[in-house]
Amino acid sequence: MYYIRKLSKPNTVNKLKYMPNIGNTPADLLKQEWTTKGNTLSFWKCESLDNIVDTIKAILLSTTGIEKSRFIILDDDMLDKYSIERDFSKKGKTGYLGFEELHVDFCNLTYEKIGGIIMLTKESLSMEKRVVDLSRDTVKEYIKEVCDAKLINIEEINEDLLKDIKKYKLLIA
Numbered sequence: 001m002y003y004i005r006k007l008s009k010p011n012t013v014n015k016l017k018y019m020p021n022i023g024n025t026p027a028d029l030l031k032q033e034w035t036t037k038g039n040t041l042s043f044w045k046c047e048s049l050d051n052i053v054d055t056i057k058a059i060l061l062s063t064t065g066i067e068k069s070r071f072i073i074l075d076d077d078m079l080d081k082y083s084i085e086r087d088f089s090k091k092g093k094t095g096y097l098g099f100e101e102l103h104v105d106f107c108n109l110t111y112e113k114i115g116g117i118i119m120l121t122k123e124s125l126s127m128e129k130r131v132v133d134l135s136r137d138t139v140k141e142y143i144k145e146v147c148d149a150k151l152i153n154i155e156e157i158n159e160d161l162l163k164d165i166k167k168y169k170l171l172i173a
Helices: 010-018 027-033 053-060 076-081 111-125 136-148 159-167
Strands: 002-006 042-047 070-074 084-086 104-107 129-133
Touching: 002 053, 010 070, 010 111, 027 104, 042 053, 042 136, 053 070, 053 136, 070 076, 070 111, 076 111, 129 136
Parallel strands: none
Antiparallel strands: 002 042, 002 070, 042 104, 070 129, 084 104
């Protein structure tokens, strides 16, 4: 299984790749990228990297706007190295109808386990197939595909994202 997360500040996170010691990770980066709630961290899953697009669409329709985006990809073997527990029981809040079940929480997190996730992020950034970059145009295209397929759930979309969807005329009623 693969686990995907959209990065909030990709340029800042990219600096991890060149840090010899993650102990020097700026504290603000922790808050920006790995903010936990109830000792959990939200990710989205996919069975195969060949069908990652639906997972990315679910993530995009859970965000606050249409922008250039970067995603990191982790896997079971990586997470098992740091004993990261996964909880598949909570549906994700996404505007992509039928894909709420792709959500997964990394749970029972501690500082040590967050450090492990940071190490795995650093590792992923160095692996070509573990980073997905999307231009703003591609993000718009993916959201339009969901709208055109009538798989959009307006009630679950963040208000700011909905404004962007209307601004770019991606949703034709």
